[in-house]
Structure formats: C-alpha cells, structure tokens
Amino acid sequence: MIRTQDCDRVRVVTLDRPDRRNALTPDGLDALETAVADASQPVVYLRGEGPAFCAGADLDVVAGLDREEAEAFAERGQRVADAIEAAESAVVAGIDGPARGGGVELALAADLRVATPEATFAEPGVKLGLFGAWGGTVRLPRVVGEGEALDLALSGRTVDAETARRMGLVSRVTDDPRAVTDELADNDPETLRVVKERMRDDSPPEMQERRETEVFGELVERHADAIADQRDS
Template sequence: MITTERAEDVLIVTLDRPERRNALTPSGLDALEAAVTDTDAPVVYLRGAGDAFCAGADLDVVADLEDPRAFAARGQVVARAIADSESVVVAGIDGAARGGGVELALACDLRVGTPEATFAETGVKLGLFGAWGGTARLPRVVGEGEAMDIALSGRIVDAEAALRMGLISRITDDPRAVADELAANDHGALGVLKRRLRDDDGRTEQERREADAFADLHAAAEFDRT
C-alpha cells in the first residue's frame, strides 16, 4: 500500500492502492507514518499511484469502526508526523484528493498540483467530516471563509481555484521537479526554515475536539455500501 524509493536527496513515498484511489486503512496509516519518520532524506515527496492522489480513509473501514475516536486520533498522529518530520515534505497532487487525502496534503510543507488536481472535503455529504487535523489546518491555509465554503459545501475545487486560494502553491506538469528543486538547497537551512515556519501552539486541544466530534457523527451515520 505504501512504497518508498530513494532518489539521491529525495525520498519518494507513494500511496500505492490505485484500485481504491489510494484510500488508506489503519495499516496504510502505520506504513505512511513510518515512511516519513524513518528517513534522513532532506526532502520527502508524497504522491499517489494511478489517477488519484488519495481518496482519504477507506470507507469500508470507516463504516465498521468500533472506536471512531481512536481512528480519527490515529489519522491525526500520522498527519502530525508529516508536519513535524525532520524532512521537508512536498505533496505532488495529480488527480483527486478527497477527505483525508486533502488533510494529508494540508499537513505537508508544500503542495504542488498538476492541472488535473482536484480537492474536496466530501465527508459532509455522508454525515461526517475528515478528522485528521483538517478543521485546524484548512482555515490556516486558505482562510476561514474559503475553509467554510469547502467544508460545508463538499464542492470540488479545481487546480486553478486551489492555486488562487493558496491550497496549492504551484501548478505544473511535473510536481516531482519541485521536490528536486528544494533538495538542491542547503539542507540545514531547509530544516531550520521548516521548524520556524511550522512553530505552532494550541493544536492538541483542537485535534481532541475534532476526534470527539467525528465519533459523535459516526455514531449517527448511515453507510451506503452499494
């Protein structure tokens, strides 16, 4: 489900489950956390296999959760591992990012999309929401107004709109080249700059409340498995 390849100073991490649009299971979350923490590469490039970046959590897993609060908290830990990684993490988004896939991208230090990149927080249509830190990160990235629009509508945001609101910083046919560009810079400076720009307090309580709210909604949700 998660594959890694080292290309000089860049570790390429691939969400490799294209038949499920790279949707993540608990074991996939574990593997992703290990990939971004167990490396000395100055730059990590996170991508999806096939025609999607990541569809978020596997809905078959979500429907059968015995402890939705713990599942939300686990996703938050993985997103936090990406944000707190010693490496600079670049998300290369080619195709769809949905729900938890958007949240994993938000945790990355830089998000670069192809012209085919699209984003949506579709959980609201299912009576849920992505609970991997997105309610804290999304308004910080795009502003409260845009975050409310994206989260409450569930609408699909295309690459040009994502660029305008700051959800991605560039549109390019080759997002991987941006990771290589960063890796060519001084590695010590990259790390220091990331830590200073990431300096943030108060998120733990926000994440706890997010997980609680997800668990409450999950208890009332009805899942269509057709």
C-alpha cells in the same frame, strides 16, 4: 500499500493502492507515518499511484467502526498528519488527480502542495454526515482562511487545481510536481530544516525573533566559506 524509494536527497513515498484510489486503512496510515518519520533525506515527496492522489479514509473500514474505534481511527490519521508536519525533512505533496477528505488533510500537513492541472480537491464528508477529522478542521482554515475553509467543508464542493491555487490550498500548479521537489533538494539540507522549523514556531513573537537571530548567526558561521565564494564570484 505504501512504497518508498530513496533517490539520493529525496525519499519518494507512494500511496500504492490505485484500485481504491489510494484510500488508507489503519495499517496504511501506520506505514505512511513510518515512511515519512524514518526518512534521512532532506526532502520527502509524497505522491499517489495511478489516477488519484488519495481518496482519504477507506470507507469500507469506516462503515464497520463503532464509536470508540472511529475515534481511534481519527486519532491515527491525526497522528500521521502531525508526523508529516513535524518531519525534519521538507515534505512536498505532489497531487495528480483527485484528493478527497483525508487525502486533502494529509496534503495540508505537507510543507508544499504542488498540483498538476488534473488535480481536484474536495472535503465531501458532509455529504455522508461526516467531516475531515485527520486535522482538517485545524489545518484547512489555517492554510486557506476561515471563509474558504467553511465554504469547502460545508458544501463538500470540488475545486480544480487553479481554484485551489488562488485560495492558497496549493503552492503551485505544474505538469511535473517532482521537479519542484528536486528544486528544493538542490538547497542546503540544514537550511531547509531550519527554515521549516522557524516557519512553524508558534512561540511568542519576541522569542521567535530571538531564535531567528541566533540561528541566522549559526548558519553564517557554518557557511562562511561558501558565502565568501559567492561574494567573490
């Protein structure tokens, strides 16, 4: 259900259940968490096999859950999304084809969401009397703003890649999302980690600025020779 391929500076993590549009079961979520958390490469590329990125939770599983089991399944999905967000690697979600429900929510946890022109996005849970419980009500308004988030979540409507880009749901639309991953992987691994850490810091602003200053000094000291070479080139 989850495949990994390590390519020098990139770990490719593939949701590999194309007959079910890469819908995730509890075991699939656990495997996805491990694949991302255990990566030693500076960049992780998350993709779906076949014509869809991810349909979210496997509804055959959801239909058989009682209340406690449903809560546990939601917590599992939240844990995986948290692991994607907290990964030391920079995580790029390459979205080709439909992303639905939990698929959108896992992509929201990535650092960059890069879509092909064929990508589409929806939070259709409301049509089933549900909603996005893998952190969707937390990350979606944070990424696109409350108004756009409410529009998507309350209507369940589907938006195309260009609409998703305009609302900030995706960073770029390109025929080759993997090329963006390789672009990131060409950069200094430690700096990728630091930039991600700084951007995600939710401490008070004065503490963020102090730490920003300290880390900048550390990086200048560490890369003094490279900086000098660039200056002289």
